[in-house]
Amino acid sequence: MNIQAITIKDIAKALNLSYSTVSRALKGSYQISEPVREKVLAYAREHNYRPNLLAQSLKNKNSRCIGVVLCAIPNSFLGEVINGIESIASSKGYLVIITQSNESLEKEKMALDHLTMRSIDGLLISVSTETLDTEHLKPYYDRGLPIVFFDRIGEGLPAHTVQSDNEGGAYELTKHLLHQGYRRIAHITSPTHLPMTRDRLSGYYRAVQEAGVDIDPALLKHCAHGGAIVQEIETALDELFALPEPPDAILAASDRMTQASFQYLRALGKLIPEEVALAGFSNFSAPELFSPALTTVVQDAFEMGKQAAGLLIERIEQKNTPLVPKKIILPVKLKVRASTGAG
Amino acid sequence: MNIQAITIKDIAKALNLSYSTVSRALKGSYQISEPVREKVLAYAREHNYRPNLLAQSLKNKNSRCIGVVLCAIPNSFLGEVINGIESIASSKGYLVIITQSNESLEKEKMALDHLTMRSIDGLLISVSTETLDTEHLKPYYDRGLPIVFFDRIGEGLPAHTVQSDNEGGAYELTKHLLHQGYRRIAHITSPTHLPMTRDRLSGYYRAVQEAGVDIDPALLKHCAHGGAIVQEIETALDELFALPEPPDAILAASDRMTQASFQYLRALGKLIPEEVALAGFSNFSAPELFSPALTTVVQDAFEMGKQAAGLLIERIEQKNTPLVPKKIILPVKLKVRASTGAG
DNA sequence: TTGAAAGCGATACCAT
DNA sequence: ATGGTATCGCTTTCAA
Numbered sequence: 001m002n003i004q005a006i007t008i009k010d011i012a013k014a015l016n017l018s019y020s021t022v023s024r025a026l027k028g029s030y031q032i033s034e035p036v037r038e039k040v041l042a043y044a045r046e047h048n049y050r051p052n053l054l055a056q057s058l059k060n061k062n063s064r065c066i067g068v069v070l071c072a073i074p075n076s077f078l079g080e081v082i083n084g085i086e087s088i089a090s091s092k093g094y095l096v097i098i099t100q101s102n103e104s105l106e107k108e109k110m111a112l113d114h115l116t117m118r119s120i121d122g123l124l125i126s127v128s129t130e131t132l133d134t135e136h137l138k139p140y141y142d143r144g145l146p147i148v149f150f151d152r153i154g155e156g157l158p159a160h161t162v163q164s165d166n167e168g169g170a171y172e173l174t175k176h177l178l179h180q181g182y183r184r185i186a187h188i189t190s191p192t193h194l195p196m197t198r199d200r201l202s203g204y205y206r207a208v209q210e211a212g213v214d215i216d217p218a219l220l221k222h223c224a225h226g227g228a229i230v231q232e233i234e235t236a237l238d239e240l241f242a243l244p245e246p247p248d249a250i251l252a253a254s255d256r257m258t259q260a261s262f263q264y265l266r267a268l269g270k271l272i273p274e275e276v277a278l279a280g281f282s283n284f285s286a287p288e289l290f291s292p293a294l295t296t297v298v299q300d301a302f303e304m305g306k307q308a309a310g311l312l313i314e315r316i317e318q319k320n321t322p323l324v325p326k327k328i329i330l331p332v333k334l335k336v337r338a339s340t341g342a343g
Numbered sequence: 344m345n346i347q348a349i350t351i352k353d354i355a356k357a358l359n360l361s362y363s364t365v366s367r368a369l370k371g372s373y374q375i376s377e378p379v380r381e382k383v384l385a386y387a388r389e390h391n392y393r394p395n396l397l398a399q400s401l402k403n404k405n406s407r408c409i410g411v412v413l414c415a416i417p418n419s420f421l422g423e424v425i426n427g428i429e430s431i432a433s434s435k436g437y438l439v440i441i442t443q444s445n446e447s448l449e450k451e452k453m454a455l456d457h458l459t460m461r462s463i464d465g466l467l468i469s470v471s472t473e474t475l476d477t478e479h480l481k482p483y484y485d486r487g488l489p490i491v492f493f494d495r496i497g498e499g500l501p502a503h504t505v506q507s508d509n510e511g512g513a514y515e516l517t518k519h520l521l522h523q524g525y526r527r528i529a530h531i532t533s534p535t536h537l538p539m540t541r542d543r544l545s546g547y548y549r550a551v552q553e554a555g556v557d558i559d560p561a562l563l564k565h566c567a568h569g570g571a572i573v574q575e576i577e578t579a580l581d582e583l584f585a586l587p588e589p590p591d592a593i594l595a596a597s598d599r600m601t602q603a604s605f606q607y608l609r610a611l612g613k614l615i616p617e618e619v620a621l622a623g624f625s626n627f628s629a630p631e632l633f634s635p636a637l638t639t640v641v642q643d644a645f646e647m648g649k650q651a652a653g654l655l656i657e658r659i660e661q662k663n664t665p666l667v668p669k670k671i672i673l674p675v676k677l678k679v680r681a682s683t684g685a686g
Numbered sequence: 687t688t689g690a691a692a693g694c695g696a697t698a699c700c701a702t
Numbered sequence: 703a704t705g706g707t708a709t710c711g712c713t714t715t716c717a718a
Binding site (some may be wrong): 004007008009019020023024027051052054055056057058059060 | 710711712713714
C-alpha cells in the first residue's frame with residue numbers, strides 16, 4: 001500500500017529542480033546552496049515527505065533492518081533480550097524484525113529464508129534445540145551476512161557470540177545445594193549437543209567434584225526438545241523419582257523445566273525444600289511468587305540483547321575489516337531463596 | 344547486504360531470453376512454452392535464484408508485511424497473541440513485524456512511523472495506555488492503510504476490532520466474589536479513557552447492582568500507566584488499605600496488577616483468601632503456581648491473534664470492497680481457584 | 687552548485 | 703509465445 005504522500009520527483013517538479021538536487025538537499029550531503037536546501041526542506045516538511053525506504057534499500061543494497069531468530073517469544077527472558085536489542089538498534093536507526101523457530105530446525109530455516117529475502121543487514125540468532133550444526137547458516141555467512149549468536153550458540157561458524165556464564169551459574173547453584181547438605185542433585189537440562197548444556201554440565205561437575213561427592217549418571221536428564229514439551233519434563237521426573245535412591249534436589253536448566261518440576265513436586269506432595277530442593281536457571285519475573293520462593297541464577301537478559309545488537313551493528317557498519325570473533329560471557333547472579341532450604 | 348545469488352537478468356542472459364520471459368516463467372503466468380519454463384525453472388533452482396522482495400514491493404506497491412504495534416513484548420498474553428497472528432500471517436505468506444510502544448504514546452507514534460516507512464500492507468494495533476484518541480492513526484487510515492485493533496481498542500476510527508469479553512469477564516469475576524460472601528470488592532484497573540476499562544467497570548457494576556450491594560467509589564483505583572509502573576499499583580493498594588473500611592477482595596485488571604497485589608498482600612501478612620480475596624484478568628501461564636492458586640478470567644489470546652490477523656489480511660486483499668467494521672468479542676472463561684476462598 | 691542519466695531488480699504494457 | 707521498454711523511488715557518477 002502506498003502510504004507515501006509525495007516523492008522526490010514531486011518536490012523536484014514543484015520547485016523546478018532536478019531529482020538529484022532534491023535528493024542531495026534532503027540528505028544534507030555535498031555542496032548545496034543554502035537557499036535551495038532550505039526551499040527543499042521546507043517543501044518536504046510542509047508536504048510531509050517521507051523517503052521510500054524500499055527504494056533506498058534497493059539502490060543502496062542495505063536495509064537498516066536486523067533480523068532476529070529465536071525459539072519462542074512468549075518467554076520473559078527472551079522478551080527482555082529483545083528489549084535490549086531494540087534499545088541499541090533503534091538508537092542506531094535499525095528496525096528489528098523478530099521471528100520464531102519454536103525450537104524446530106525446519107522453522108528456523110524458514111525464518112531465515114524469510115528474513116534474508118526481505119534483505120536484512122545482519123542476523124541475531126539463538127538456535128533451536130533441534131539445531132545440531134550451522135550448515136543452514138553457512139550460505140548466508142559465506143555471502144557476507146553479519147551474524148551474531150546469543151544465548152544458544154551455534155557451532156562451526158567464526159562469529160561473535162554473547163551468552164551468560166552458564167558454567168559459572170551451574171557451578172554456583174550446585175555448590176550452594178551441596179553447601180545446604182543436598183547430595184543427590186538431579187540435573188534436568190537440554191540435549192548435550194547444545195554448548196550451553198555442556199557448559200552447565202561442566203559447572204555442575206566441577207562443583208560436585210570439588211565437594212568430593214559421587215555422581216550418579218542416572219541423575220542427569222536431557223530433554224530432547226529443551227523442555228518445550230511438558231511431557232518430556234514429566235517423563236524425566238517420573239524416571240528420577242522411580243529410582244531406588246531418588247534425588248534430594250533438582251537443578252533445572254530453564255524456566256519451563258523449573259516450573260514443571262515445581263508443579264510435579266507439588267502434585268506428588270513433596271515438601272520443598274525439606275524433602276526435595278529446587279533451583280534453576282531462570283528468568284521468571286518474580287520467582288518470589290512461588291511458595292516457597294525459588295532459588296535461581298539470574299541472567300542479565302537486557303544486557304545480552306544490548307551486547308549482541310551492538311556487536312552486530314558494529315559488524316554491519318565496518319564489514320570490510322577482518323572479523324576477529326569475540327566471545328562475550330555475561331556474569332550471572334545467584335539468588336538464594338527458600339526453595340533450597342536457606343529461607 | 345546482497346544475499347541474492349542471481350537476479351532475473353542473470354538468468355535471462357544465461358539462457359538468452361528477455362527479462363520479461365524469465366519473469367513470466369518464474370511466476371508461472373501467461374502462456375509460456377513448456378520447454379522455456381522448464382529451462383528457466385531449472386536454471387533458477389540450480390543457481391538458487393531468490394526473488395528480490397524489495398524490488399517486487401517497489402514495483403507492486405505491496406510488501407506482504409503486516410506491522411504489529413503492542414505495548415510490551417515480555418508478556419505471556421501478548422506473546423500468545425503474536426503466535427496467533429503469526430499462525431495466520433505465515434500461512435498466507437505475510438511477514439509479521441512487531442514493534443513496541445512500552446505504553447508510551449510517543450513511542451507508539453515512532454513505531455508507526457517506522458512501520459509505515461517500511462511499507463507495511465496493514466496494521467494490527469493494541470494502543471498504549473497513554474493513547475487517548477486515534478488522531479495519529481488517521482493520516483494512515485485516510486490513505487487507505489488497513490487497520491485492525493485488538494485487545495486495547497482505539498476509538499474514533501471505523502475499523503475491525505477484536506477483543507475479549509471484558510464486560511462479561513468482570514461480571515463473572517465480581518459475581519463469583521459476591522457469591523463467596525465478599526462485599527467490599529476493590530477494583531484496580533486502567534484509566535477510564537480505555538474502552539476496555541469501561542467495559543470491565545460496567546461488568547463490575549452490573550454484578551454489584553444485581554446483588555444489591557452498595558458501591559463505595561473509594562474502592563475503585565485507576566492506574567494511569569495501566570500498571571506498567573509498579574509504584575502506581577502500590578500507591579493504589581496503600582490507599583485502599585488505609586481506608587476506614589479496607590476492601591475484603593481485590594479484582595485486578597491485569598497480570599501485573601494481580602502480581603503486585605499478591606506480593607503486597609503477602610508483605611502485609613494478609614491471609615488470602617481468609618482476610619482478602621484476590622482475583623483477576625490474567626494470562627499467567629500458570630496461576631496455579633501461586634499459593635493460593637489464583638482465580639482468574641482466562642482470555643483466548645491465540646484466538647485473538649488469529650482473528651485479528653485474519654480480518655486484516657482479508658481487508659488487505661480486498662481493499663476495494665467497502666469496509667463494514669466488525670466487532671469481534673471473544674468469550675472468556677472463569678477459572679475458580681483457591682484465592683477466592685473456593686478451594 | 688546543479689542537471690542528466692544510468693541503474694538497483696522486478697513487472698507489465700505494448701509490440702511482434 | 704517472446705522481446706523491448708518504461709516504471710517504481712532513490713542514489714550517484716559524470717558533465718556542465
